[in-house]
Amino acid sequence: MRRVRGTTLLSLLMLLMLILAACGDGGNGGNGGNGGTQASEDCDPSVLEPAQEVASAAGTDGSYKLAQAKPDVVIGTFGDRTGENSQIIVPSHNAMDVAIRQANEAGDLPVNLVFRPLDNRNGRADVAPSIAQQFIGDPSVVAVLGGGFSGETAATGQLFSEAGLLFFTATATRVDLTEQGWETFYRGVANDNDQGAAIIEVFENLGCERIAIVDDKTQYGEGLGNVATAQAEEAGIDVVLDESIEPTTDYTALVDSVIAADPQAVFYAGYAAEFQLVARQLREKGFEGVIASGDGSKEEEIGEKIGAEEAENVLLTCPCPDISLSDDEDAQAFVEAYEAQWNQRPGIYAGEGFDVANATIDAIRKCGEGGAAAVTRQCVVERMGESDYEGITKTMEFDENGQVRTGAISLFIVKDGVVREVGTVDSL
Amino acid sequence: MPDCLSSELPFRLAGGLSTGAVYAMIALGYTLVYGVLQLINFAHSEVFMLGTLGAFLTVGALVPDGGVTSQTQGAMILLAAAVPAVILGGLAAVALERVAYRPLRRRGAPRLAYLISAIGASLFLSNSVRIWRGPNFETLPRTVRSRIVLDLGDTFFTGILPESMQRVRIQNRDILVFVVAMLAMVAVDQFINRSRIGRGIRAVAQDAETAGLMGVNINKVITVTFLIGGLLAGAAGLLFAWSFGVTRFQIGFLPGIKAFTAAVLGGIGNIRGALLGGLLLGVFENVAAGCFGVQWRDVVAFLILVLVLFFRPTGLLGDKEAT
Secondary structure (H helix, E strand, C coil), X not given: CHHHHHHHHHHHHHHHHHHHHHHHHHHHHHHHHCCCCHHHHCCCHHHCCCHHHHHHHHCCCCCHHHHCCCCEEEEEEEECCCCCCHHHCHHHHHHHHHHHHHHHHHCCCCCEEEEEEEECHHHCCCCHXXXXXXXXXXXXXXXXXXXXXXXHHHCCXXXXXXXXXXXXXXXXXXXXHHHCCCCCEEECCCCHHHHHHHHHHHHHHHCCCEEEEEECCCHHHHHHHHHHHHHHHHCCCEEEEEEECCCCCCCHHHHHHHHHHCCCEEEEECCHXXXXXXXXXXXXXXXXXXEEECHHHCCCCHHHHHCHHHHCCCEEEECCCCHHHCCXXXXXXXXXXXXXXXXXXXXXXHHHHHHHHHHHHHHHHHHHCCCHHHCCHHHHHHHHHCCXXXXXXXXXXXXXXXXXXXXXXXXXXXXXXXEEEEEEHHHC | CCHHHCCCHHHHHHHHHHHHHHHHHHHHHHHHHHHHHCCCCCCHHHHXXXXXXXXXXXXXXXXXXXXXXXXXXXXXXXXXXXXXXXXXXXXXXXXXXXXXHHHHHHCCCCHHHHHXXXXXXXXXXXXXXXXXXXXXXXXXXXXXXXXXXXXXXXXXXECCEXXXXXXXXXXXXXXXXXXXXXXXXXXXXXXXXXXXXXXXXXXXXXXXXXXXHCCCCHHHHHHHHHHHHHHHHHHHHHHHHHHHXXXXXXXXXXXXXXXXXXXXXXXXXXXXXXXXXHHHHHHXXXXXXXXXXXXXXXXXXXXXXXXXXXXXXXXXXXXXXXX
């Protein structure tokens, strides 16, 4: 036995030596073959000649500038693209895509714009920072257009601010987002102060004296609910029920609380999926008062989802007038372009998304006057602060906190299952 | 006395009983399985979810393109959808037993292994449905409209009933859910107490080894136990999906947790306890929502559970009358 083991060991040793020998021969042979190229032996990269230099040498009259590809510059965005409230976000992303495509086709920018929308399903605040880091870590990204929902925006604003990267939302409406001291944050839409005041104004106009306010405990819902409560007290409207709820399916307890409080109107500050369940269960239990919600619940399919009868006369406010109804020529051109590209009419916040993208492109264009290399994160943020871009929904001029100065709140009503615009709340 | 315990109490009780009836139907499944195997079948909530999905698929297939034209047609469709939804629940529960628990039983695995297997099966089922159907709510087409069928606020009752009672509004769904839950409980109770297999179930619950020695087919008894629980969860799923008009992969989570709580509250392993626990939990929640606000509903419900277990660790009716 010992003898056999010894023979095996000897054989293995010989095999190892043979292998080493073979390797050694191969290496020597290789070096010998390249003997004339001293540089490769020293691992010196200077032997590599840049292709661009060759091209420059070939043409000195500038003709190569046309042939050369423009450098890519990325405009990112993120939000709920596939979750249950994605209908609030997707149209604005689609509109940004339209704007960026148009800018590239116009060809007057020194850079080629690349649109990079990332999905943050259900707008999760805990996932958003890692998405933000993806943008921050990529030097070709010069602007990020939202933060779709307020929660994910709140979770990332500081990161973008520290990275000096423009963070420009078209849809996140929580009031204090512009009060955090983030230096690169801009908002191209009216905030929930305006929206909360508007819904209370609507209730006042309708003669509602007793209302219930329900929020969904999200950053957005809680903020909007608090504003509405404060505004109602200021307006002398009696808030007979002020509730916060956890998202669920069976809202019997809430519905019973509403019935018990007997308000003339219920305002739900939250998102569409839960609002629809609440509205349906309220109607089924015989609640005949006004049911209203904000932009988070504005979904075209509400009639299909909860039934036209239950959805009848549901009121929705939004800092997003229906762009399809605008007389403005540019707005009509946008609607046509959107429908041609996406085969559907522009939904909620499409106009705002288009304006936010175009204001950003305008800033990039101004930076680009100094050449492609001048299109930097810092330059884009600086130019955005000076913006006076006239969009299809409003002029993109900002206050010192980055909040757009103008922006009316529109009122919508559901009739025969269809969401239709009544007009701006100011004009009622 | 606060309004929630005086003027609001009658209609809060009505709403709570409706919610609690669904908990009770699901709780029966938990309690039956626990009675026989001393196992918390945490995947039972997914059986309920599959019941809602079965209802969604069958109702979707049966409702004509233009929607139903009458309540009667809607009722027929709902009844027709009930069969596959309930059967789907039963089959899912039996399959669960075969795949997730029986192999462990054969190998004499420790209790912890069952628990891990239950949680794994639950995650597998819900995520499979998520991949198949997507993550969002799916809306059931209308069949029978949920309406108020008894409004005690009608002028007819003025002067007859106290004012607080006149705020009670009973919907057709409240009645249906409550009646089905009561019937299910009575049927299961009778089945366990009177049938041959029921006797086998009781025997296995008391002492599985001896029951086996006495000729009871333990595997068959366990399969039937899971089947009954699954059928009830399927029925609860159908009623839930019809009541609220939606389904999705996560829909079973909260009702499942509540039903488990209800089973423990009533005395786990005790069929009547499951019903009592379900109804009480529904009522506690609804009254608590009135007294402390809707967001305190779950806190109060679980606080009451803790208190009950503190003084009666085996639940309200105790676990001695196992199945």
